[in-house]
Amino acid sequence: MNGEEWLDVFKKIGKEIHRELPEGLNIASRQIPLGRGAAGDKTYPIDKWAENIIISVLENIHRKGEAFTVISEEIGTRTFGESKVIILVDPIDGSNNAKSGFPGFSTSLALLNGNTLSDTVVAYVINLTTGDTFWALRGSGAYKNGIQIRTTPSADATIVAFEASRPKRDISPILPLLNSAKRVRCLGSTALDLAYLAADAVSVFVTGMSSRTFDYAAGMLIVQEAGGIVTDITGNTLDHVMVGLDRTVPILATANRNLHASVVKILKNQ
Amino acid sequence: MNGEEWLDVFKKIGKEIHRELPEGLNIASRQIPLGRGAAGDKTYPIDKWAENIIISVLENIHRKGEAFTVISEEIGTRTFGESKVIILVDPIDGSNNAKSGFPGFSTSLALLNGNTLSDTVVAYVINLTTGDTFWALRGSGAYKNGIQIRTTPSADATIVAFEASRPKRDISPILPLLNSAKRVRCLGSTALDLAYLAADAVSVFVTGMSSRTFDYAAGMLIVQEAGGIVTDITGNTLDHVMVGLDRTVPILATANRNLHASVVKILKNQ
Numbered sequence: 001m002n003g004e005e006w007l008d009v010f011k012k013i014g015k016e017i018h019r020e021l022p023e024g025l026n027i028a029s030r031q032i033p034l035g036r037g038a039a040g041d042k043t044y045p046i047d048k049w050a051e052n053i054i055i056s057v058l059e060n061i062h063r064k065g066e067a068f069t070v071i072s073e074e075i076g077t078r079t080f081g082e083s084k085v086i087i088l089v090d091p092i093d094g095s096n097n098a099k100s101g102f103p104g105f106s107t108s109l110a111l112l113n114g115n116t117l118s119d120t121v122v123a124y125v126i127n128l129t130t131g132d133t134f135w136a137l138r139g140s141g142a143y144k145n146g147i148q149i150r151t152t153p154s155a156d157a158t159i160v161a162f163e164a165s166r167p168k169r170d171i172s173p174i175l176p177l178l179n180s181a182k183r184v185r186c187l188g189s190t191a192l193d194l195a196y197l198a199a200d201a202v203s204v205f206v207t208g209m210s211s212r213t214f215d216y217a218a219g220m221l222i223v224q225e226a227g228g229i230v231t232d233i234t235g236n237t238l239d240h241v242m243v244g245l246d247r248t249v250p251i252l253a254t255a256n257r258n259l260h261a262s263v264v265k266i267l268k269n270q
Numbered sequence: 271m272n273g274e275e276w277l278d279v280f281k282k283i284g285k286e287i288h289r290e291l292p293e294g295l296n297i298a299s300r301q302i303p304l305g306r307g308a309a310g311d312k313t314y315p316i317d318k319w320a321e322n323i324i325i326s327v328l329e330n331i332h333r334k335g336e337a338f339t340v341i342s343e344e345i346g347t348r349t350f351g352e353s354k355v356i357i358l359v360d361p362i363d364g365s366n367n368a369k370s371g372f373p374g375f376s377t378s379l380a381l382l383n384g385n386t387l388s389d390t391v392v393a394y395v396i397n398l399t400t401g402d403t404f405w406a407l408r409g410s411g412a413y414k415n416g417i418q419i420r421t422t423p424s425a426d427a428t429i430v431a432f433e434a435s436r437p438k439r440d441i442s443p444i445l446p447l448l449n450s451a452k453r454v455r456c457l458g459s460t461a462l463d464l465a466y467l468a469a470d471a472v473s474v475f476v477t478g479m480s481s482r483t484f485d486y487a488a489g490m491l492i493v494q495e496a497g498g499i500v501t502d503i504t505g506n507t508l509d510h511v512m513v514g515l516d517r518t519v520p521i522l523a524t525a526n527r528n529l530h531a532s533v534v535k536i537l538k539n540q
Contacts, residue, residue, distance in 0.1 A: 096453055100429065102471040103373065103400050103457075130373050130399050159370065160437075167430075168449040175445075179438040183366055186456040187373075201372040 001066055003111070003122045003137045010109045010124035011133065013057050017050050017107050018128055038076025039212055039245040046098045047074050050091035050107060058087065073214055076245060086112040086119075088214045088243055092128075094189030103129040108191035110218040118239035123218035123225075125195045134195035136225035142198050149199045151228040151255035157263060159202040161185040161193045163209070170208025173233075173250075177206060177266050194219025194253055198226035203255045204263055206233065210247035217243060223253050235264035271336055273381070273392045273407045280379045280394035281403065283327050287320050287377050288398055308346025309482055309515040316368045317344050320361035320377060328357065343484055346515060356382040356389075358484045358513055362398075364459030373399040378461035380488040388509035393488035393495075395465045404465035406495035412468050419469045421498040421525035427533060429472040431455040431463045433479070440478025443503075443520075447476060447536050464489025464523055468496035473525045474533055476503060480517035487513060493523050505534040 001009075037043040051074045058070060058080065067081030072089035087109065092098050094105030104127075111122035121138045134149075136142040142149050160181035164170035171178070178184050185202060187193055193205040194216060220230045220238065231237060233250040241248050252267070254260040271279075307313040321344045328340060328350065337351030342359035357379065362368050364375030374397075381392035391408045404419075406412040412419050430451035434440035441448070448454050455472060457463055463475040464486060490500045490508065501507055503520040511518050522537070524530040 096429065097471070100471040101469055102429065102455060102466055103397060103402065103462075104455075127373060132373065159366065159372065164454055167451050167454050171445070171448060171454075175441070178441060181437050183458065184434055184437050184441075184456055185372060185374075185458055186454050188453065188455055192373075196372055199371055201367070201370040 006111050006122045007124060007135055007137060009057065009061060010122065010135070013054050013109065014107055014124060014126035014133060017053055018126060018131055020053070021128055037074035039073045039214070041073065041095070043074050044095050044099050047092045047095055051075060051089070054089055054091055054109070071214060071244060084114055086115060086243060088112065088217045090191060090214045093191040093215055094187070097188045098128070102188060104187040104189050104192055105129060106189050106191045106195070108215065108218045110221065112217070112243060115242055116239065117213065117217055117220065117241045117243065120217050120221045123221035125191045125218050125222065127192055127195070134198060134222050136222040138221060138225065140225070142222045142225035144195070144199045149226050151198060151223070151226050152200050152203060153256055154203070155256070155258040155262060157181050157204050157259065159183045159185055160204040160206070161187065161197065161202040162205070163188070163190055163193065163207045165209045174206050174208050174267065176269065177204070177263060180266055190215040191219045194223050194230070197228060197253055197255065198222045200255070203259060205253040206267070207250045210249055211251050212245065212247055213241065213243040214245070216251055220253070228253055228255050229257055229260040231260070233267060235260070276381045276392045277394060277405055277407060279327065279331060280392065280405070283324050283379065284377055284394060284396035284403060287323055288396060288401055290323070291398055307344035309343045309484070311343065311365070313344050314365050314369050317362045317365055321345060321359070324359055324361055324379070341484060341514060354384055356385060356513060358382065358487045360461060360484045363461040363485055364457070367458045368398070372458060374457040374459050374462055375399060376459050376461045376465070378484065378488045380491065382487070382513060385512055386509065387483065387487055387490065387511045387513065390487050390491045393491035395461045395488050395492065397462055397465070404468060404492050406492040408491060408495065410495070412492045412495035414465070414469045419496050421468060421493070421496050422470050422473060423526055424473070425526070425528040425532060427451050427474050427529065429453045429455055430474040430476065431457065431467065431472040432475070433458070433460055433463065433477045435479045444476050444478050444537065446539065447474070447533060450536055460485040461489045464493050464500070467498060467523055467525065468492045470525070473529060475523040476537070477520045480519055481521050482515065482517055483511065483513040484515070486521055490523070498523055498525050499527055499530040501530070503537060505530070
């Protein structure tokens with residue numbers, strides 16, 4: 001299958017999860033953890049429910065002859081035949097929001113032709129609370145709800161989005177950047193932060209904590225295809241980061257190269 | 271008209287704004303400020319567009335014989351006949367999000383039988399990005415999408431939502447509270463922060479800056495009717511705060527009395 005065909009599969013998966021969600025799981029039934037997923041976070045019923053939908057679609061595609069390896073937050077690594085193709089899955093990015101009802105959680109899907117982030121060729125993120133969909137094919141631009149999106153060329157840090165999985169540890173290293181912003185936002189879903197940066201709704205996104213590749217691989221390609229820059233928090237490339245279930249590095253995404261340089265400077269002076 | 275009849279009017283207004291929004295104004299046309307509203311913030315086309323819908327519905331009701339005074343972010347105070355009834359309107363709470371496309375902006379409507387916050391009797395907030403609606407009638411509980419909502423009895427600050435209109439000034443006074451949280455969120459709409467607290471999606475909401483009554487009067491009643499507590503940031507009652515266009519005080523909302531006491535303590539030790 002080519003990139004466009006895979007993108008169609010990802011869109012179909014996203015639509016199904018979004019459509020089934022209201023009946024699939026009410027808030028009360030989302031609360032009880034089922035244990036821990038392969039990536040170490042607590043698994044909630046909604047994570048497992050969404051992953052089951054995704055795996056079921058991918059199993060069908062494998063039966064038709066496609067080979068690939070899936071790396072997903074809950075089941076970990078699962079091989080569907082011999083292939084260098086990797087599908088990175090975050091069934092629910094923003095599980096805490098999904099289980100409490102806070103409006104900001106998503107499904108994130110990325111297809112790679114190899115095992116480093118520079119190999120990402122198809123990216124798809126759906127905001128499960130609004131239905132907004134974002135996607136990119138490497139070399140073909142980034143799209144929100146079918147309309148091409150581009151980041152701003154402005155070098156001002158207007159709205160800065162951040163994530164902090166442990167506020168006490170994670171806010172302090174990024175506080176100089178937050179203090180320099182016109183506004184700050186913290187939505188609770190890295191995939192969405194990146195997607196909305198690509199759509200020019202925020203100009204900077206930073207994580208205080210180390211992120212996992214399945215959280216940000218799709219969003220990263222969408223940002224890059226929209227004209228933005230994604231590096232680690234010190235400004236180093238992520239191209240050679242190996243994908244997998246482990247936490248990698250804190251990441252920094254900005255709308256353009258000039259803005260990136262000035263934000264890295266602010267963060268280094270900390 | 272009684273409270274329930276007013277609530278029906280508010281629901282009708284909210285539905286109309288939510289339904290018309292996609293065609294009403296695309297992102298590009300939301301960007302250019304029209305000047306400043308009566309409350310001092312920049313007015314964007316979307317603020318004026320939503321206010322026009324609201325005023326038009328209220329004018330119709332006045333023509334049928336109802337008297338009231340409207341206090342709204344953009345037009346300021348407008349009298350529709352002699353009455354002590356006040357309608358507090360924030361046409362778009364979260365204008366920055368609405369114009370950039372970040373998912374978190376709302377319409378907030380409150381009806382008061384007098385000119386202090388303790389006079390609020392009807393409250394309505396709609397999340398214009400998800401369609402979630404929240405409402406309360408004083409003494410009759412709080413509702414999200416028609417289902418009664420209650421805050422948690424737990425005294426733990428799990429998810430802490432905050433707003434900071436100038437991060438450099440507003441984050442530092444609330445940093446000890448953010449650092450004590452399990453997770454933080456910053457959505458960019460005070461009315462929504464309060465509404466989602468009432469629905470138990472967050473347990474604490476704090477503003478670093480002084481808020482305006484039209485931003486929080488509706489959300490405040492919804493939180494109170496769901497079992498939560500809303501005071502100023504030092505723990506003092508807001509009951510006698512006069513409604514109007516001015517900034518009042520930084521506010522603090524929590525899920526219950528025990529949690530409120532412990533959060534006030536954390537903020538005072540700052």
